[in-house]
Amino acid sequence: MTDPQMTGEIERRLASLRNRFPDRFTEPQWEEIREDLEQLVQAAATLRQRALDNADEPDFTFVP
Amino acid sequence: MATREFAYLSIRELGKLLRAGETTPTELAEYFIDRLETVGRRLNAVVTVTRERALREAQLAEAELAAGLDRGPLHGIPYGAKDLLAAAGYPTTWGAEPLREQRFDFDATVIARLRDAGAVLVAKLGTVELAGGMGYEQPNASLTGPGLNPWNLDAWSGGSSSGPGSAVGAGAVPFALGSETWGSILTPSSYCGITGLRPTYGRVSRFGGMVLSWTLDKIGPMCRSADDCGLVLDAIAGPDPNDPSTSPERFRYRPEDEPTQGFRIGVLEESLETAQPEVRANFEAALGVLGEFAHLEPVTLPDFPYNETARLILSAEAASAFEEMLHSGILLGLTAPEDRTGGYAGLTIPAVDYLRAMRIRRQARAALSALLARYDAIVHPATAVVASPLSMRFDDYAGKGRRLPLGSAGNLAGLPAISVPNGFGERGLPTGLQLVGAAGSENRLLAVARAYQARTDWHLRQPPL
Numbered sequence: 001m002t003d004p005q006m007t008g009e010i011e012r013r014l015a016s017l018r019n020r021f022p023d024r025f026t027e028p029q030w031e032e033i034r035e036d037l038e039q040l041v042q043a044a045a046t047l048r049q050r051a052l053d054n055a056d057e058p059d060f061t062f063v064p
Numbered sequence: 065m066a067t068r069e070f071a072y073l074s075i076r077e078l079g080k081l082l083r084a085g086e087t088t089p090t091e092l093a094e095y096f097i098d099r100l101e102t103v104g105r106r107l108n109a110v111v112t113v114t115r116e117r118a119l120r121e122a123q124l125a126e127a128e129l130a131a132g133l134d135r136g137p138l139h140g141i142p143y144g145a146k147d148l149l150a151a152a153g154y155p156t157t158w159g160a161e162p163l164r165e166q167r168f169d170f171d172a173t174v175i176a177r178l179r180d181a182g183a184v185l186v187a188k189l190g191t192v193e194l195a196g197g198m199g200y201e202q203p204n205a206s207l208t209g210p211g212l213n214p215w216n217l218d219a220w221s222g223g224s225s226s227g228p229g230s231a232v233g234a235g236a237v238p239f240a241l242g243s244e245t246w247g248s249i250l251t252p253s254s255y256c257g258i259t260g261l262r263p264t265y266g267r268v269s270r271f272g273g274m275v276l277s278w279t280l281d282k283i284g285p286m287c288r289s290a291d292d293c294g295l296v297l298d299a300i301a302g303p304d305p306n307d308p309s310t311s312p313e314r315f316r317y318r319p320e321d322e323p324t325q326g327f328r329i330g331v332l333e334e335s336l337e338t339a340q341p342e343v344r345a346n347f348e349a350a351l352g353v354l355g356e357f358a359h360l361e362p363v364t365l366p367d368f369p370y371n372e373t374a375r376l377i378l379s380a381e382a383a384s385a386f387e388e389m390l391h392s393g394i395l396l397g398l399t400a401p402e403d404r405t406g407g408y409a410g411l412t413i414p415a416v417d418y419l420r421a422m423r424i425r426r427q428a429r430a431a432l433s434a435l436l437a438r439y440d441a442i443v444h445p446a447t448a449v450v451a452s453p454l455s456m457r458f459d460d461y462a463g464k465g466r467r468l469p470l471g472s473a474g475n476l477a478g479l480p481a482i483s484v485p486n487g488f489g490e491r492g493l494p495t496g497l498q499l500v501g502a503a504g505s506e507n508r509l510l511a512v513a514r515a516y517q518a519r520t521d522w523h524l525r526q527p528p529l
Contacts, residue, residue, distance in 0.1 A: 013412040036409035043372035058422035
């Protein structure tokens with residue numbers, strides 16, 4: 001992951017998880033979580049490359 | 065009747081024996097319980113043998129059939145259910161060591177429907193822990209150990225419906241219920257040489273089953289043949305007020321209303337270069353057979369980021385579904401080390417990322433629907449590789465071919481799919497042919513699969529156990 005914006009996003013999310021679960025994981029486990037975050041941030045970046053119109057609705061239906 | 069004859073008979077063949085008085089539901093239940101306790105346990109396919117319930121249901125079926133009350137083709141037929149489906153009074157472990165003693169006091173809707181059809185629950189079958197939702201990367205990811213493949217005991221059974229795959233493949237149950245969020249019926253079906261049907265999203269109630277992803281989870285039959293899958297789907301499908309995702313439309317399996325030839329089939333050649341040579345060769349040979357009764361033409365999938373979209377939706381929904389468990393720390397007791405950390409990243413997904421994925425999903429679904437309106441089915445290998453060795457991580461064995469695009473596309477769009485055996489690959493392991501159809505087209509998809517199985521005998525082969 002070389003894109004500084006994506007790297008920053010991963011680090012921010014990792015810091016948020018470390019804050020929520022301060023004593024839960026070892027450093028090797030945090031590294032695994034960082035790799036999972038990298039995949040999710042990369043996937044989101046791929047999806048943002050696809051143009052969407054204001055009218056493009058999400059694929060679920062709310063039935064009151 | 066000799067042992068092996070019961071073990072690999074179809075549902076219709078077992079039904080004929082029952083109605084001819086050549087066996088009884090109790091004899092069948094005891095026979096398959098014995099297979100489960102021996103062969104099934106050896107394959108790590110069994111979590112719990114439901115002996116008391118099985119014998120009770122078998123005795124009831126026996127009395128009803130003797131009295132002339134016939135509940136249909138599943139009456140008196142034993143089956144197993146993936147252990148993320150609740151069965152009253154028995155442990156429902158979700159494959160997870162920390163949930164070893166979890167019990168529910170009701171039956172999942174699909175279990176209740178099979179009970180009403182007269183089927184006999186003989187076992188809760190193995191599953192990858194939490195249906196693989198924490199991102200397992202190797203076979204040893206269940207409280208019952210790695211699922212072993214009946215065709216090669218040094219190979220994995222596939223997942224996450226590991227127990228249903230290997231138990232049906234080994235003749236330890238005539239059929240089983242599995243579930244699929246992203247590949248969990250088709251993969252073990254392909255790896256174990258059986259026929260597995262992923263129904264249209266909403267066709268079958270998930271009530272009483274573990275939730276991994278509300279918008280991706282499906283429950284379906286894993287059997288010896290397409291015809292068996294149709295018989296089981298007929299019994300379990302239909303609306304359920306307890307599952308708001310279920311379609312109001314009823315489903316009836318009607319093979320007699322479907323053609324046996326003249327189908328129009330789209331051949332997806334994308335990503336074939338990532339498949340093992342034997343998988344490609346078996347796919348080409350299958351196309352030759354399909355060409356005897358169908359018109360084949362090449363197709364390409366509409367261009368969408370299927371894998372990335374599915375990954376974001378699944379990760380966000382799984383993180384929400386398991387949020388309490390993630391916070392409690394209970395998942396640190398899971399078997400696979402990677403599953404102890406695997407769900408946490410999903411907790412950070414912004415709502416806008418999830419919604420973008422769902423907006424793209426709607427476009428992808430519409431594009432795939434338009435494509436499938438022109439075909440009875442699209443075909444592709446079920447998996448790019450045969451089952452991995454027990455000792456290897458999936459990515460080390462399968463490389464970039466691990467996720468074929470039709471799997472994520474079909475699951476994202478909620479499309480039905482079936483995997484039928486189409487030969488063998490390296491280390492004597494089965495390969496599978498995947499057929500995907502338009503939403504709601506299970507009868508047509510099953511007709512294509514039946515026509516293929518009428519001309520081949522891969523689904524009749526028996527592993528060297």
